[in-house]
Amino acid sequence: MAEQDxxxxxxxxxxxxxxNAGKSTLTNALVGSKVVITSSKPQTTRTVVRGIVHRPDAQLVLVDTPGLHKPRTLLGERLNDLVKTTWAEVDVVAVCFPADEKPGPGDRFIVNELGKVRRTVKIAVATKTDKVSPDQLAEHLLAIAELGRETGTDWAEIVPVSAQSGDQVDLLADLLVARLPEGPALYPDGELSDxxxxxxxxxxxxxxxLEGVRDELPHSIAVxxxxxxxxxxxxxxxxxxxxxxxLYVERDSQKGIIIGHKGSRLKEVGMAARKQIEAILGTPAYLDLRVKIAKDWQRxxxxxxxxxF
Incomplete structure (x- = not known):
């Protein structure tokens, strides 16, 4: 046994x-269970949720940060600070580049910011590969390598994966594990999130x-x-x-959107959330939801x- 240790x-x-680069979906695919919320709306992740991958040879703790962006509000600034603190404290950072979009100014901004964190190992991940042809993927991988050269970023690996189809997810796990220091497990066996x-x-x-509501709401909901x-x-x-x-929103009009006609929307939200909560916690649940206004809370x-926050 000592040898394995x-x-x-x-x-x-x-x-x-x-x-929306596919970070949360990838975390869930690696952990093999839903631990991070995913939504088609950008800006859904606010807390640093850790998914834990348990293997016979390793324990990989995944930290999922909010997407880095140019902040417009106090909340935005706090989220960005959170991201940079996290980068300096982890063993390896994997930058996600969705294969169905060309690397753009937003990606360059992130890679430049990441360049300021010297010691951390950096891996590039081409996500959503199921959405493109082999030729498009090859072009995308070259563009990622080029962005690395232009920003002076030394990619330890460039890996294409699809969290949706599971393609190369295990390979990515192996590459991340290989970059971790030797040491004992950090969390009890079986725990998926802290x-x-x-x-x-x-x-x-x-x-x-967030599901199915109009685009002006994502930033404005806190629970x-x-x-x-x-x-x-x-x-x-x-x-x-x-x-x-x-559920806190910033304005009266948003409260109306969340509640819906005669409370129909809020009822749907309750049913959808209850299903997920029961699946994760394994106990039947009764949800009592209220919608309140916290005027301009993001500022x-x-x-x-x-x-x-």
């Missing part, structure tokens, strides 16, 4: 990239609320779980988890603190 590796890797359950529940409710616990008057073999959560330091 000597070669066990453990450490942290983080995916970065423009909003986010507290309330944080996971809040994110799942937020994901459900706070006010109360969560098993109902006491239930028999032991029929537990029910009671969750009371507030107000006091409200940002209250909402957990």
């Amino acid at each position: 000597e070669t066990f590796r453990s450490g942290f890797a983080c995916f970065v990239g423009r909003p 986010a507290p359950e309330e944080a996971i529940v809040a994110e799942l409710i937020r994901e459900a609320a 706070v779980v006010e109360e969560m616990g098993l109902k006491e008057d239930r028999p032991a073999d029929k537990p029910l988890l009671y969750i009371h959560a507030n 107000d330091p006091r409200q940002l603190r209250k909402l957990g």
